[in-house]
Amino acid sequence: MEFRYLGNSGLKISAITYGNWLTHGSQIENEVATSCVRAALEAGISSFDTADAYANTKAETVLGEALKGERRESLEIFTKVYWPTGPGGHNDVGLSRKHIMESVNGSLSRLQSDYVDLYQAHRYDTETPLEETMQAFADVVRSGKALYIGVSEWTADQLRAGHALAKELGFGLISSQPQYSMLWRVIEDEVVPTSRELGIGQIVWSPIVQGVLTGKYRPGQAPPEGSRATDTNGGADMIKRFMNDDVLTRVQQLQPVADELNLTMAQLAVAWVLQNDNVSAALVGASRPEQVAENVKAAGVRIPDEALKRIDEVLGDTVVRDPAKTAENAPTSRPA
Numbered sequence: 001m002e003f004r005y006l007g008n009s010g011l012k013i014s015a016i017t018y019g020n021w022l023t024h025g026s027q028i029e030n031e032v033a034t035s036c037v038r039a040a041l042e043a044g045i046s047s048f049d050t051a052d053a054y055a056n057t058k059a060e061t062v063l064g065e066a067l068k069g070e071r072r073e074s075l076e077i078f079t080k081v082y083w084p085t086g087p088g089g090h091n092d093v094g095l096s097r098k099h100i101m102e103s104v105n106g107s108l109s110r111l112q113s114d115y116v117d118l119y120q121a122h123r124y125d126t127e128t129p130l131e132e133t134m135q136a137f138a139d140v141v142r143s144g145k146a147l148y149i150g151v152s153e154w155t156a157d158q159l160r161a162g163h164a165l166a167k168e169l170g171f172g173l174i175s176s177q178p179q180y181s182m183l184w185r186v187i188e189d190e191v192v193p194t195s196r197e198l199g200i201g202q203i204v205w206s207p208i209v210q211g212v213l214t215g216k217y218r219p220g221q222a223p224p225e226g227s228r229a230t231d232t233n234g235g236a237d238m239i240k241r242f243m244n245d246d247v248l249t250r251v252q253q254l255q256p257v258a259d260e261l262n263l264t265m266a267q268l269a270v271a272w273v274l275q276n277d278n279v280s281a282a283l284v285g286a287s288r289p290e291q292v293a294e295n296v297k298a299a300g301v302r303i304p305d306e307a308l309k310r311i312d313e314v315l316g317d318t319v320v321r322d323p324a325k326t327a328e329n330a331p332t333s334r335p336a
Contacts, residue, residue: 003015005201017078018047061110064111080152082123118146159195173198173200186323203279204273250314251265
């Protein structure tokens with residue numbers, strides 16, 4: 001396993017970080033989820049990412065049970081706050097001081113830990129003053145309930161404002177968790193340069209585009225039974241923008257590149273995001289333990305410049321690059 005610093009902090013995390021979104025507590029049985037976590041540990045993964053909103057808190061509970069008995073100091077556990085949880089009451093959402101303080105306590109209880117290594121704002125809250133949010137995070141850090149603070153899917157301007165307030169309050173904003181892949185590169189023009197300047201590292205999600213970049217979805221054919229594209233609990237919605245024949249045809253054309261590098265298509269996709277020097281880790285999930293072992297092999301792989309050029313040529317204009325997409329895909333008001 002390769003370990004990288006998270007932003008300009010002294011915290012090292014595993015370059016392949018295990019994420020349990022869309023699986024634990026919803027799509028797969030708890031026993032299988034636990035087997036996947038055990039496989040991650042055996043493969044050298046030390047960093048685990050979850051959120052209180054995943055399966056409405058169930059994912060945190062499953063992860064806490066799966067990690068029980070492990071040496072806490074050898075792990076890096078991340079969770080998040082913002083989306084509705086519990087019954088979805090009027091204060092069960094957002095980044096208000098009330099919701100942050102109540103949510104961190106709930107997360108720690110479910111994770112069976114006294115602290116999390118990284119506590120992240122799952123989205124930007126347009127209905128709470130940023131000063132209130134960052135003060136609450138500062139107090140969470142000072143209380144020892146979180147060691148570091150990060151965000152997810154914030155724009156470059158939001159990162160800059162949050163970073164400045166964090167500095168004033170005496171703590172560091174060290175991470176950003178955006179979507180990033182060969183097909184979705186919207187962070188490259190604004191978020192990444194700003195993050196480099198501020199000392200913020202990326203923990204990227206969906207590097208395999210929910211399975212699209214594995215090549216298992218073929219143009220003109222129905223998705224395989226049981227695949228993410230057939231999942232009605234949210235998985236299918238997440239990848240529908242990429243489920244068209246043009247994208248799927250071009251993805252098939254990446255197979256020779258993977259073959260020449262002795263990589264699977266999934267390993268190629270994960271290795272590709274790790275080429276970006278601002279990326280501290282790639283989040284990978286799994287519905288089977290063997291998937292974890294395969295994905296880990298992408299750690300430490302260097303893709304030659306010529307292969308990177310070929311990937312760009314193959315994917316062409318199917319790549320989404322518009323930096324405005326970060327703001328466009330963010331909630332403009334708190335979800336009900």
